Amino acid sequence: MPGIRFQSGDMVMGRWPGSSLFYEVKVLSYDAKIQLYTVIYKDGTELELREADMKKPTGFKPSRRSRSRSPSRRRSRSRSPARTTRRSSSRTTSGTFATETPAARKEPKMKEVLEIRLSPVPDHVSNHVYLQKPAEAEQENKVLESRYNLRRRKDDGDAKPAEQTEDKEKEAEQKPAAATASITTDLEFGGRLGVSCMMLFLPVAVLGLMVVCSQEDASLMSPPPLPALDSLLDPHVFGMVVLWFLFQALLYVLPVGKVVEGIPLKNGEWLKYRMNTLHAFVLTVAALGAAVHQGVDLRYIHSHFLQLAVSSLLFSVLLSVYLYVRSRWAPQDQLAPGGNSGSVIYDFFMGNELNPRIKGIDLKYFCELRPGLIGWLVINAAMALAEMKLHSLDYPSPAMILVNCFHLFYVLDAYWHEEAVLGYMDVTHAGFGFMLVFGDLMWVPFTFSLQSYYLVHHPNHLSLPWIVGIVTLNVIGFCIFRKANSQKNAFRRNPSDPTLSHLKTIPTATGKSLLVSGLWGLVRHPNYLGDLIMALAWSLPCGFTHILPYFYVIYLTTLLVHREARDEAQCRRKYGSAWDDYCREVRYRIIPRVY
Numbered sequence: 001m002p003g004i005r006f007q008s009g010d011m012v013m014g015r016w017p018g019s020s021l022f023y024e025v026k027v028l029s030y031d032a033k034i035q036l037y038t039v040i041y042k043d044g045t046e047l048e049l050r051e052a053d054m055k056k057p058t059g060f061k062p063s064r065r066s067r068s069r070s071p072s073r074r075r076s077r078s079r080s081p082a083r084t085t086r087r088s089s090s091r092t093t094s095g096t097f098a099t100e101t102p103a104a105r106k107e108p109k110m111k112e113v114l115e116i117r118l119s120p121v122p123d124h125v126s127n128h129v130y131l132q133k134p135a136e137a138e139q140e141n142k143v144l145e146s147r148y149n150l151r152r153r154k155d156d157g158d159a160k161p162a163e164q165t166e167d168k169e170k171e172a173e174q175k176p177a178a179a180t181a182s183i184t185t186d187l188e189f190g191g192r193l194g195v196s197c198m199m200l201f202l203p204v205a206v207l208g209l210m211v212v213c214s215q216e217d218a219s220l221m222s223p224p225p226l227p228a229l230d231s232l233l234d235p236h237v238f239g240m241v242v243l244w245f246l247f248q249a250l251l252y253v254l255p256v257g258k259v260v261e262g263i264p265l266k267n268g269e270w271l272k273y274r275m276n277t278l279h280a281f282v283l284t285v286a287a288l289g290a291a292v293h294q295g296v297d298l299r300y301i302h303s304h305f306l307q308l309a310v311s312s313l314l315f316s317v318l319l320s321v322y323l324y325v326r327s328r329w330a331p332q333d334q335l336a337p338g339g340n341s342g343s344v345i346y347d348f349f350m351g352n353e354l355n356p357r358i359k360g361i362d363l364k365y366f367c368e369l370r371p372g373l374i375g376w377l378v379i380n381a382a383m384a385l386a387e388m389k390l391h392s393l394d395y396p397s398p399a400m401i402l403v404n405c406f407h408l409f410y411v412l413d414a415y416w417h418e419e420a421v422l423g424y425m426d427v428t429h430a431g432f433g434f435m436l437v438f439g440d441l442m443w444v445p446f447t448f449s450l451q452s453y454y455l456v457h458h459p460n461h462l463s464l465p466w467i468v469g470i471v472t473l474n475v476i477g478f479c480i481f482r483k484a485n486s487q488k489n490a491f492r493r494n495p496s497d498p499t500l501s502h503l504k505t506i507p508t509a510t511g512k513s514l515l516v517s518g519l520w521g522l523v524r525h526p527n528y529l530g531d532l533i534m535a536l537a538w539s540l541p542c543g544f545t546h547i548l549p550y551f552y553v554i555y556l557t558t559l560l561v562h563r564e565a566r567d568e569a570q571c572r573r574k575y576g577s578a579w580d581d582y583c584r585e586v587r588y589r590i591i592p593r594v595y
């Protein structure tokens with residue numbers, strides 16, 4: 001690399017982005033176009049740095065300290081009442097996520113090695129200290145390095161130092177994202193073209209499916225034309241959609257339910273969340289019950305199903321525009337790892353901001369669990385009433401009851417385990433943009449309820465053995481889904497949990513371990529397997545005449561296969577060869593011996 005200050009292979013001191021801390025890094029390459037060096041930190045993190053953030057090691061002296069706290073466990077100032085920062089104590093409010101890494105408790109030796117390797121050199125003493133490793137730690141380090149590839153995911157927030165100087169913090173707060181964020185080049189979903197197609201195709205697909213579902217022959221081969229848009233966009237219905245959203249938002253801010261902290265953010269802070277989805281659900285049922293008592297006819301939902309879907313789509317677009325605009329001004333440390341590609345269309349679709357909030361309402365978390373999921377159940381109930389009316393029944397058909405009960409049970413389970421949702425990929429990593437907004441507000445309520453909508457127009461008689469078989473299948477799927485999720489959550493919360501002591505684990509260089517026995521030893525995503533089995537059980541009550549009720553199974557399979565691939569890539573970057581070991585030990589991804 002002629003004509004530049006540092007050469008590949010040089011060991012220099014590199015500033016940790018956004019902080020005043022310097023670490024020893026190795027220069028890997030230099031990109032003259034963007035004038036950035038790619039460097040690798042000793043913990044395996046690869047980052048791109050400007051020359052101004054790098055110093056020659058001369059002037060850094062060995063430290064008398066032999067160890068220091070790892071950067072991810074340092075303290076930073078709290079900025080807003082909703083954001084808290086804490087030392088490396090474990091969580092007290094809920095205990096959902098321990099702040100110490102699992103291995104920190106279980107594998108003390110490894111933790112020590114990692115801490116030493118991550119020891120920073122603060123800026124104000126940058127001419128004075130350069131941390132030294134004890135000989136045995138160095139030795140152990142070598143063993144670890146030979147066993148595991150220590151490369152850390154570039155966008156992984158886990159190990160980033162939380163310490164920021166006040167100046168830096170203010171700077172980050174003031175600079176709009178667009179001005180400071182690094183550009184994401186790794187585009188998902190086929191990049192700009194892919195997401196543009198998805199944005200056009202997905203809404204039309206939802207409306208198309210709904211129209212076909214209401215036809216007697218429900219044939220995908222001869223779909224009826226979509227009704228004219230102006231007949232579908234009813235201001236009255238749109239007003240109801242907005243009211244529904246506001247009503248759910250009101251329930252969100254009710255001061256009932258405990259407040260817990262989510263997983264740590266990039267800047268070392270914790271966001272607070274109020275756990276009151278169950279309360280919101282019960283209050284919604286009570287409000288709807290009262291409305292029905294007052295003469296409101298829930299079958300309105302059935303007769304205005306398409307109009308409701310179109311209004312939800314319009315609402316989703318408006319909300320996404322708002323989110324995109326505000327994300328342009330969000331501080332960089334509040335952006336999602338994959339956001340900010342520089343392409344308006346891509347960023348609009350994927351979302352830039354990780355946890356956009358309005359007056360304490362976390363929009364992403366709110367949308368993921370409330371208006372859409374509760375809306376889905378209300379639609380199901382309306383379909384049961386419509387079926388009774390259309391076929392002059394005293395009760396809904398057994399098929400309709402099964403579908404309603406399965407869906408209700410699934411949502412209530414999510415609410416019962418609400419804290420766990422704070423750790424799911426979408427909440428921790430995904431930006432909040434059109435994909436999730438549309439997914440939560442239109443896709444979930446209007447495609448997940450297709451089975452009950454279908455049954456209104458296509459009754460299906462179920463014999464008792466079929467009912468028993470379908471219920472059994474759902475119970476099996478649910479047990480796998482629940483046990484797998486609970487086991488992983490419990491393990492992440494407390495790896496030394498005595499109830500999990502019988503399970504085998506593989507340590508990883510990040511300090512976290514991976515479960516390799518029990519359900520997590522059967523396939524690498526047992527929770528997906530359970531979800532898919534349940535999905536099948538939800539479709540079977542609709543019989544075998546049409547493929548439409550199986551749409552949910554097809555969607556979920558596609559989504560989970562894609563999600564699994566994304567997660568796999570992330571875990572490989574995060575855990576290096578430990579992940580490869582896991583894959584060798586547990587060969588199948590979702591379905592044992594098949595996939």
Ligand SMILES: NC(=O)c1ccc[n+]([C@@H]2O[C@H](COP(=O)([O-])OP(=O)(O)OC[C@H]3O[C@@H](n4cnc5c(N)ncnc54)[C@H](OP(=O)(O)O)[C@@H]3O)[C@@H](O)[C@H]2O)c1
Nearest residue numbers: 424425426485488513514515516520527528531563567571
């Ligand atoms: N109904 C729907 O439309 C729908 C759609 C999507 C997902 N879901 C459901 O949502 C739930 C959450 O799904 P998710 O996609 O967020 O994935 P997930 O399986 O809950 O989380 C994946 C993460 O778990 C950790 N992990 C993976 N293997 C592990 C092991 N062997 N031991 C310990 N930890 C391990 C890794 O993170 P760390 O190591 O960093 O902890 C990995 O990134 C699933 O039950 C899924 O079925 C439903």
Ligand SMILES: CC(C)CCC[C@@H](C)[C@H]1CC[C@H]2C3=C(CC[C@]12C)[C@@]1(C)CC[C@H](O)C(C)(C)[C@@H]1CC3
Nearest residue numbers: 202368410413414421424426435438439440443444
């Ligand atoms: C536009 C679409 C093609 C993609 C849409 C994606 C979202 C609708 C889903 C992504 C993650 C999903 C999810 C649930 C609902 C649907 C999603 C938001 C979920 C809240 C359903 C209840 C479950 O118990 C759950 C909490 C595990 C689940 C979490 C993931």
